[in-house]
Amino acid sequence: MENLLDGWGITLATFSPLVGVAVMMLIPKEREDQHKLIALVTSLWVAFVGVLLLIWFDLDHTDKLQYVVDKVWIDVISSRYAVGIDGMSLPLILLTMLVVPLCIVYSWNHFPDPVNPKAFLILILILETGMIGTFVAQDLVLFFVFFEVVLLPMFFMIAVWGGDDRRYASLKFFLYTLFGSALMLVSFLALFFLTGADTFTFSGLADAVAAGGVSRNAQLWIFGGMFLGFGIKVPMFPFHTWLPDAHTQAPTVGSVILAAVLLKLGTYGFVRIAIPILPEAAVSWAPWIGLLAVVGIIYGALGCLAQTDMKRLIAFSSVAHMGFVMLGIATLTDFGINAAIMGMVAHGLITGMLFFLAGSVKERYHTLEISRLGGLLVQAPRMGWIFGFCAMASLGLPGLAGFWGEFPAILSAYNPGNGVPVETFRTFMVIAALGTVLAAGYLLWLLQRAAFGTPPEEFADDPHITDTTKHEWISWAPLLALIVAIGIYPNLVFRVTDGAVDASLTPCLSVEGEAAEKLDCAEVYKIGHDDGHGDGHDDDGHGDEHDDEHDDEHAASGN
């Protein structure tokens, strides 16, 4: 069938939420049911457009931007309304479109205080526009605008509907991010003027840099500015301190969106903007990014072990998981960045689920103090099992989505890209592998304390503690199904991302590296293959996936 969305599908998906917002603005806030309905319909409509975008997406050319629109926006500063979707952004866009309706369903009957569904849902829809916009933007100014649009709704969501310490947490979140993006904007402008490019579009700037317009030194500085902006958003150690506070204080849905999508804006910035446009600087920065990534992995894991609050623990686990993602990115290999995008999707699904669970636990027990919890499996067996399932997924159990984010990322560090110091990254690999052990430790310990055992006395006969409700099932089932589906058949994601990642790394391959010692890419995959089977958890699906990857890689090294 003909592609009906070409040329306007992205615009439709990005700005549809705002139409919903406009309608909701006109309805008085007392009519709560109407607001809920409009918000749900809007987000489902966006998801529907997303499905159509997927259907008509040409999976054989994932490296090509599709549904491209490239129009003059602010002519005076050469900024264009340039949007498009390729294999790198598609999974993240779909993730966003999936998570938003689920959040609306989840909060259907229990909006946090002060209830006001109108304002809450309006903020969620504005967030959706900002998030989708960031993933589709192909122009630096446009990207920055959407990147910033996300900030205020999230600030208000934490500040109005958050926990007791919400003011501190929301301001910290806001200021941290703003400082990062302030320097990022200067970097963007410097890049534009130094290259002498005539547009802010990613491709135009990448070409201009490749043509040699910018000195190496300037590239390093510009990358540094972007690094701050994206790194704070990820968040990377040592800029992570806003995250536990924000997560802990945010309302459940806010935490879910924050974990599932907002953090990915940072990592996406690296793979979409920083690395393809400034490959030379990326190579020089890679060891430092890798270092901060593994520090984040270990620090996040140790932080988890020290937490007494369930939500805070999950927040620290995000720091660790995003460390794996950043490690994959820092290798600057096709393999590593594919793993990173998989890691983003998996983390979005799994940690989003964990935050949903934490919210439900909080609603039943009115506390998230781990020492006061216990016996979830007795009192709410289904929820307890889901919780166990998500903990397993989060620690990277093979066969579930989390595995495909972490394991390949670690593996890719064995053989980093051109010019990236090999020994350093092998050291990182070992440390990161230790991180997975710690992850198993803190997650199983959490599970043991919160779900096993007998219910504590204070909650033993509490009638509020019920098993999973209908709304919870509806909002959780898709996430759980995807965790399994991607776990069994990771090619769902890899097939989409690989071509695009390959294309984005083409500039990196041409960078002259000092590290002469290089393994053949195929060899890495052989090791990966062996390890995968050595684990004993592999099934046929994984075997297929490796073969596919293998072939792709050959094609890539042929380039």
Next chain:
Amino acid sequence: MLAVATPEVLWWALLPVLFLSVGGLLLLTVASLVRRLPDWLPQAWTVVTGLAVLVACVPMWCEVRDEGPRTTLAGSVAVDGSTVLVTAVLAAVVVAVALLARPYLRREDLPGVEVYVLLMLSAAGGVVMASADDLIVLFLGLEILSIAVYVLAALHLRRIESQEGAMKYFVLGAFASAFLLYGMALVYGATGSTRLALVAEHLSATVLVDDSMLLAGIALLLVGLAFKVAAVPFHAWTPDVYQGSPTPVVAWMAAGVKAAGFAAMVRVLVTSLGTHASDWAPPVGVLAVASVLVGAVVAVLQTDVRRMLAYSSVAHAGFLLLGVQAADADGTAAVYAYLVVYALLATGSFAVLTVMGGDGDAAHHLDDYRGLARRRPVLAGAFTLLLLGQAGVPFTGGFVAKLGVLAAAVADRGYWVAGLAMLGAAAAAFVYLRILVSMYLEDPDAEAADGSTGPAVPLGARVVIGVACAGVLFVGLVPGPLLDLARDAVPVLVGS
């Protein structure tokens, strides 16, 4: 008979000054002759005068655009895009302030005519200043503008802060004028002319063996102008004056005086002394960064909303200087775009403050804004938009303005200046956020919550706030027209 050569006069180009000064003087005369004027009359008269100037600007703009810039009155008054744009901004602010003034005067029970007269005279001075092609004319305009504003600042007879602020403003302002005059004298000494075109001509044609006199002159000029636009370290008067003066007058100071000051600064520094940009641009950059950082950081420490906005206006001056220190056409265009946006933001914000001030113009503490979102949702919403605009959030005019000056600074390789200024901007965002937090997240005081619906919003204030919000949004969504306008407004020197 001795033939006295009279200079050619382009009367149409002088219409704005004539309208404003004649309008002011006429009102003064009528008011002194007629015992009791109805209080709507001076307001209506001022509004009509302001609108007449705005209307006059349209054919002037077309004329200048089609026929090119020129100079009149023997090369002392420039008729170019810059003149017209700044004149229009000043006239619009005059209209806005006049709309705000009447309910304010009635609420505070203050005599009614002086404000309008002084406002129009001050605006006439601003127009002269913005169009001055000669240092002497510049000084003339500056003094007409300033003296009227000194009096305006003291206008609230029963508030001691008003008198105190005006006194400080006057004393410091007089010093600044002296500096400026001294600077003009030295520049004249170094170049042999007070006409900007001739100064530029001289400097580009000759290499000064010893340029110390010129540099000293530039430095003193810079001091005088930096005082007028409230740049650090010449900003000390700002918080006290903003806090003490009647709030509608503050709107004029923030939007009008700043616009005139920057127009003059751009014309003198960038256009006329552009050849020596390498001498004056670095200090201006330092002033810019200092203004942004000090303004933002000190604003965070304030609890009085007027003082917060006073320091934030210092930060805005810093951003404007960022565009000036770029010392090229892009930077200048960015400054003009910023001035227009800032005029909208400042007028709108101070209009909200005028309304919020309550009896005695005293309710400006941050706590007075608690729970405003619940008491006055629309007012709070409008103020939110204006504050977000000041913070430079995308889709508001503030973002477009900040992006422009920042781009100009970066294009000029001013990475450090731009980076530090952006850090300051992030800190300043915290200030606006504090007001938002107070409006949305905190419960109103017990007494305020007792059935009180918050301050009444008079019609004039509604119009001003509405127009300001619409403008800020429009520029944020469709920045093209404003940026084109600003680009056309870059001043040009026309030789005799």
